[in-house]
Amino acid sequence: MQREVPETIYYECAECDDETLHEVLRGRMGKASLECTIKCTECGKVSATTIPLPKIIKMQVVISDGPISERTVTELEEDDVIAVEDEFFLEDGRRLRVCSIELPGDKRVKKAKANKVKMLWCQQFDNLTIKVTINNDRVSYSRRIPALPDDEFVIGNRLELDDMDCFIHAIKTRTKLVQHGSAEARDVVRIYGKYGEKSYPVLDFEDDVEDF
Numbered sequence: 001m002q003r004e005v006p007e008t009i010y011y012e013c014a015e016c017d018d019e020t021l022h023e024v025l026r027g028r029m030g031k032a033s034l035e036c037t038i039k040c041t042e043c044g045k046v047s048a049t050t051i052p053l054p055k056i057i058k059m060q061v062v063i064s065d066g067p068i069s070e071r072t073v074t075e076l077e078e079d080d081v082i083a084v085e086d087e088f089f090l091e092d093g094r095r096l097r098v099c100s101i102e103l104p105g106d107k108r109v110k111k112a113k114a115n116k117v118k119m120l121w122c123q124q125f126d127n128l129t130i131k132v133t134i135n136n137d138r139v140s141y142s143r144r145i146p147a148l149p150d151d152e153f154v155i156g157n158r159l160e161l162d163d164m165d166c167f168i169h170a171i172k173t174r175t176k177l178v179q180h181g182s183a184e185a186r187d188v189v190r191i192y193g194k195y196g197e198k199s200y201p202v203l204d205f206e207d208d209v210e211d212f
């Protein structure tokens with residue numbers, strides 16, 4: 001893990017007699033410490049100091065993808081706090097989401113400090129499949145669409161599917177039913193839409209508009 005000198009850190013300021021935000025003016029990363037010159041953002045006191053860094057630990061990771069699971073290792077700082085549903089990247093670029101945190105003794109928790117964790121159970125979280133229910137009078141259709149975690153679905157917007165379109169009127173997320181605004185794909189359980197005929201590319205009518 002390549003560690004970069006942070007732009008700011010919290011540090012005990014002798015002048016303020018408090019832990020305050022400091023700007024790092026100059027810094028050099030050592031193996032286990034940061035040698036730096038810092039400036040308190042409260043009182044402006046500048047000090048040169050050496051700050052011990054949290055140790056980097058190797059974290060055991062299980063990635064399960066349907067019936068297949070794979071074991072790998074990632075690096076974390078020992079005092080990183082990990083929680084279920086956190087997302088992180090492996091060095092090979094894959095995005096994972098934490099499904100379960102295992103402590104020694106087969107104990108499962110929702111949140112833990114990295115150095116307490118035995119194993120992280122994760123799911124690959126790059127290409128999601130979102131379920132869509134489309135309603136057309138008394139008939140409803142089920143479809144699935146691909147999405148990336150950051151994709152945003154907006155109530156009222158047209159959603160293009162292979163064989164039909166729909167207008168999003170509700171989105172069930174893991175915590176609520178969204179009927180106004182939007183939701184990110186990472187949170188979506190199901191999208192509800194009203195049937196719409198397939199749309200075709202709309203021509204640019206801008207020239208006509210100018211005539212009015």
Ligand SMILES: [Zn+2]
Pocket residue numbers: 013014015016017020040041042043044045
């Ligand atoms: Zn200060």
